[in-house]
Amino acid sequence: MEISLDLQLPRDAASVPATRRLLDAALAALGVENRIRDDIEMMLTEACTNVIKHAEHGADYTVRAVIQGRRCVIKVIDSGAGFDAERVPRPDPSAEHGRGLLIMRSLADDVRFRSFPEDGALVSLEKRLTYGEDSLGGLLTAGSRVPVLTGTDPGMEDFAARLFDLARSGDTRRLVDFVEAGVPVNLATERGDTLLMLAAYHGHPETVRALAARGADPERANDRGQRPLAGAVFKKEAKVVRALLDAGADPRAGSPSALDTARMFGNAEFLSWFEEAAPPA
Numbered sequence: 001m002e003i004s005l006d007l008q009l010p011r012d013a014a015s016v017p018a019t020r021r022l023l024d025a026a027l028a029a030l031g032v033e034n035r036i037r038d039d040i041e042m043m044l045t046e047a048c049t050n051v052i053k054h055a056e057h058g059a060d061y062t063v064r065a066v067i068q069g070r071r072c073v074i075k076v077i078d079s080g081a082g083f084d085a086e087r088v089p090r091p092d093p094s095a096e097h098g099r100g101l102l103i104m105r106s107l108a109d110d111v112r113f114r115s116f117p118e119d120g121a122l123v124s125l126e127k128r129l130t131y132g133e134d135s136l137g138g139l140l141t142a143g144s145r146v147p148v149l150t151g152t153d154p155g156m157e158d159f160a161a162r163l164f165d166l167a168r169s170g171d172t173r174r175l176v177d178f179v180e181a182g183v184p185v186n187l188a189t190e191r192g193d194t195l196l197m198l199a200a201y202h203g204h205p206e207t208v209r210a211l212a213a214r215g216a217d218p219e220r221a222n223d224r225g226q227r228p229l230a231g232a233v234f235k236k237e238a239k240v241v242r243a244l245l246d247a248g249a250d251p252r253a254g255s256p257s258a259l260d261t262a263r264m265f266g267n268a269e270f271l272s273w274f275e276e277a278a279p280p281a
Contacts, residue, residue, distance in 0.1 A: 031135020
């Protein structure tokens, strides 16, 4: 089971309760226990509030929530200058201000901060989910063979790194063996690069086709909003572009889209393919 929620929001205080309600509605529908929902609500509130207060540039920010089996990952991405969380002193719990990082670290099972110079920052929060008896989520995850690759387990982290390397190197057979054994086909790095995106960006059309045939999403963007098809156009990987189009990738999706990228570089071959795949209205 995998449910994704992507929101692009204005840096306005009113966006926080709206985001909270949307995610909590999904969690409630699945039957996630109340105490877990309360923790997620508070974590999300602190992460979004931090963006609204401290991001220096840009009118929008992005919230991406992925519910995958018994795991929920929330990523909040802003377009400001970012900050170094390790250099922020741990606040006094009794203080009125500066408690956001402390709250996130205490409630989440795993917290990660990434800063991209002059291009924003990423806060990633992970929470293990427990479902009520006879709940929808409990039924959907019963008997699941999908491993939970959490950052709190070094062994699982090493295993995930091996899978990402297989995608980058185009080792289709071994990667497919792992997927068919239960590895999530849309498994992604902490920056949101899926196995399919890594294979596409490194020029492996057969790996792309094999993953797409097993349910990999060719439209899944990473945390910077980049999509596999646009990346393949940028890298001028014609066979990968063809494989993604055959898998249903939309050349007009994203910003910049694959179509925008092809126009930028004047690639007439790709533009003709895109017209065939999605003729103008």
